[in-house]
Amino acid sequence: MAGRLKTPTGRYGGRSAEERQAERRRRFLDAALQLFGDSPGYRSTTVAALSEAAGLSTRQFYEEFRTLEDVLAALHLQVNDWAEEAALAALVDARDLPLAERVTAVFRAYAANVTSDPRRIRITFVEIIGVSPRLEEQRLARRARWVDFICAEAAAAAAHGEAAPRDYRIAATAFIGSVNGLLHDWRAGWVAATLDEVVDELVRQLLGILRPAGWCPLPARTACEDEREAR
Structure with a gap:
């Protein structure tokens, strides 16, 4: 049979x-x-x-398994699951910290997990590319999951007056592209920096998205407005 x-x-x-x-x-x-x-x-x-x-x-x-592609698909999901678990655990530990410290903790945990083994980066950012429409759909679905993660945390921060209230989906998608590209290039030796420096740069980018020029966190809103009026 x-x-x-x-x-x-x-x-x-x-x-x-x-x-x-x-x-x-x-x-x-x-x-x-x-x-x-x-x-x-x-x-x-x-x-x-x-x-x-x-x-x-x-x-x-x-x-x-039926094919080697099935193995690659399972491995790609596993590597992403490891990184997601690390990020979520860091978020739980940092839940009572200010926004900048929460963001830093989450991205340090994510970056440490992804870069701890160069084979994980190759699976996530190299081997999965161009294999088949099925795996491309899976890759984009996992990327969308990371976008959803950032959007959810941005919305929560905005609700608490820590970030500007707006639709973050386009910005989050662009930011995920920066994360993937920078971590891949750093691990490949194309970026002369420490991992801490790479994470610090990503944190600065994300905070710049969440807190654009001219916007102030809720606790400091009055002082910021007074400062702008005095200019």
Whole structure:
């Protein structure tokens, strides 16, 4: 019968079929992170090579995935999930801090996670590009998720008088492009700066978007208005 091979059921070696399947999937993704994210890259990797690197058989590969593209898709989502989890955890820890400090904490956590392993950057910003319409749709969907994240935090800041009230979607989309491009170029060695300097620049850009020239945070609004009138 055509289709994927049936996954075994029952316990073996003290582990359930679901646990064994999760372990196989993890091993395939770990191997893909190395082969796709380093050498030889996604386009030069075969099912046989990936299976060998994972210490598993090609039969086991087809029990978990249909194609190598499925592996790349899963790995791309995993890398983005790691970065999102780091950013959200930092946001929770910094929730009571002023806007500038919150933004800095979130972007330090995000940048540290993404750049901690050059293979993650290659998966996110290089290998995923131009593979297929399906993966392009996935890539844009994850980018839109980051845009939504920034828009939501900007709206919350505006509601508390910390940022100018406006529609931030276009600005957030442009900013995400800056984040992706700058982190990729920095990791590739094309930007002569420390990671802290890169993050500081991104924070300045975002604060400039949230607090344009001539606008003041709510607690300082009266003093700002008096200063402008005195000019």
